[in-house]
Amino acid sequence: MAHIVIAGGGIGGLATALSLARHGHRATVLERSDTFAEIGAGIQLGPNAFHALDRLGVGDGVRERAVFIDELRFMDGTTDEMVTSMELTGTYRERFGNPYAVVHRGDLYQPLLAACQASDSVELVAGAAVGRYEQSPDRITAHTEDGRTFTGAVLVGADGIRSTVRAQMLDDGGPRVSGHTIYRSVIPIDKVPEELRWNTVTLWAGPKWHFVHYIIGGGEFLNLAATRDDGATEAVAGRPAERSHVLGQFPDLGATARRLLELGEGWREWVLCDRDPVDAWTDRRAVLTGDAAHPMLQYAAQGACQALEDAVVLGDLLEGVRSDDVMQHLEKFNAARRARTNRTQLVARRIGHELYHPAGEEALARNSMLSAFSQEQLHDEVAWLHGDREFTRGGVEEWEV
Template identity: 40%
Template sequence: MATAQRVPVLVIGGGIGGLAAARAMSLKGRKVHVIEQAPEFSEIGAGLQLAPNALRALERLQVLDEVRADAVFPRQLLMLDAVSGERITTVPIGEAFKERYGHPYAVMHRTDLHAHLLNACRESPLVTLENNRAVVDITDEGEAALVRCADGSTYHADLVVGADGLHSRTRKLLGDDAPPVCEEYVAYRGTVPMAQMTELAGNDSMVGWIGPEMHLVQYPVRRGELFNQVAVFRSHNYKPDSDDWGTVEELEAKFTPLHRLVRASLETIGRDRRWAMYDRPPLDSWVRGRIVLLGDAAHPMLQYLAQGACQALEDAVCLAEFLDRSLNDTDAGLRRYQDARRVHTARVQLTARFFGEVCHATGVAAMFRNSLFRLRDPEDYRLFDWLYGHDPLAAEKESDSQAVNWLRHRSPGTNAVTPYPG
């Protein structure tokens, strides 16, 4: 084995969460080494939603001005029935929304956000970035950890941050060998020039069409030059360990009977790749020795609340802050980080799953959903306060009553939590 390179902090994963963690800790004066298994630092995907809680984190990461230059700030969230075309409900996200939460609601291209975080890390003398480093083994040494890569590179770190995503090797070390949970839904996504879009396309709205076991989300990105679309549906051909499901033919069969604007949008959605929908049950612990999880490695969630990247950004800021507040006591800092984040992110995970069930309802359940949503006052934001108004640095730990409320429904022996509305 080659001599291990000694690093104070090693971040495994160069995605949004990993780069945000490196940026956050460098702003606290810590030296950080980031390793990424891909040949280059890049991000796959298209559009990304950034709720006020994410913008609050980006402000603390000192990249908000750069993000604003590329983002779009819609004035409303519009929910429509994908079958009838009827408006179900609207959430105005203008000045009153911004005043309540301190920041607006933004949408942007995922690669743009990643690029801004990457540039910020590259500009810092405290951050080192390495590619082609696929982690194959992590050894917990109590007050340190040893990380070995496929090419023989080894790192001896005082702290290892596992930001290695849904299929995290770091998470396995903490005792979770179970595979991610497939929801049997797939997404087709992509961007097209604004000029190619239907009459509902524009910079002022983010549109969500919901229908039986499907939904379509549309919004502008990259300063309004592109239009992002995500078409999601449940495949009834799903089989574990098979890739022959959620096909383009199923996509067309599912969307063709829907409203004409949904059908028209289908013609411009990319079909070269599909994304299967996965999450995992909340973990009891994110920490082992000097090894800690962050982002999707800690709490992968379904996309239905658009909070995956938002929660990873909150994690990054929180981890750096509580390590700093704990001075030289790393163990105490990691405990404070976990206490501040674990219950809240579990609530986001479970609410995302519940909201997916609501949006994809069929028959009488869908009629009941539409009727209830139409009754809500568009200016009533109270349902969003727990999420968009949450500041993990202001309240380090969820109350005991919330913890019991969200975690007491764990199924015996499965480490799973039943869906529970937010």
């Protein structure tokens, strides 16, 4: 059994701790915040996420609060017309072995937290921001910003897109600012007219903007997320936004989508960031996972899903491994995951540019292309991502959008 230190107590960090504990190791999770909690709104979970959650023993706990979606709808946001819809029941579930669902981030986080709290092999330490690490041939030590040290056989950097572990390991600067601003709101479902309470993830695409909404919280809330390609150059996270400002960013929105957007209240805004894919996430006894390794834009709805996959694969590869042998297994983890996550990062960027934000003739061509797909063809397009149970495939070919 090895002692493994994890920087970051978010979804990826807790999933990693749980995976390692289930494979016989001891994990200490160092969380920057004073409490272990997950902020944010809705999140989409493909079948691949449920494959991972089941492996971690918390799939049923997440399912209890999940909303299982019937279809993904792609709408022309300026005309209110449906372009295409991908069915997520029947043959989709049979083919991919699990459902597609949406949850509040807290409803994903809490089962992971509860499982870690119940494990004798997981120690949770709040108020412990990792500032740097140092290592010798047989150990690695995380130094927190308040002067404490935590030593183990491995340090996992699961500390997000602005990871301090990554900063020391790769020294590659800050995240790439996408130029896209997203406005988010969560409202009680009783404020939504019954005829608009669709059991779908619905996306309205327009010129340099798109708007997504779906029900979360076991059916109690509607999650709204409206994104504008506005050329923003400064990273912003969770800043309050005036309702009038948000509504003014989407003047071309069609009538039905406008009704939904106008329901929003308590809006907050983020400027989306990601990073370019890299091939190396290891430094001897240090390894990166999740957003620290491969942060991606939300457009493929895979950020948390890929972090969960990372956790499962890392646990599998470290099963039965002694402290002396961990470095080569961390390199195997890196090799196993990079093609899949690199591809997902780049696909997420392309989706935003080529599917969600075209205008004019490009938008008409997109609509024509998507509307021609059969259900089987739509499922084929996502099979590499949604249906993968091995979490290591990905290839180098490009997805045709």
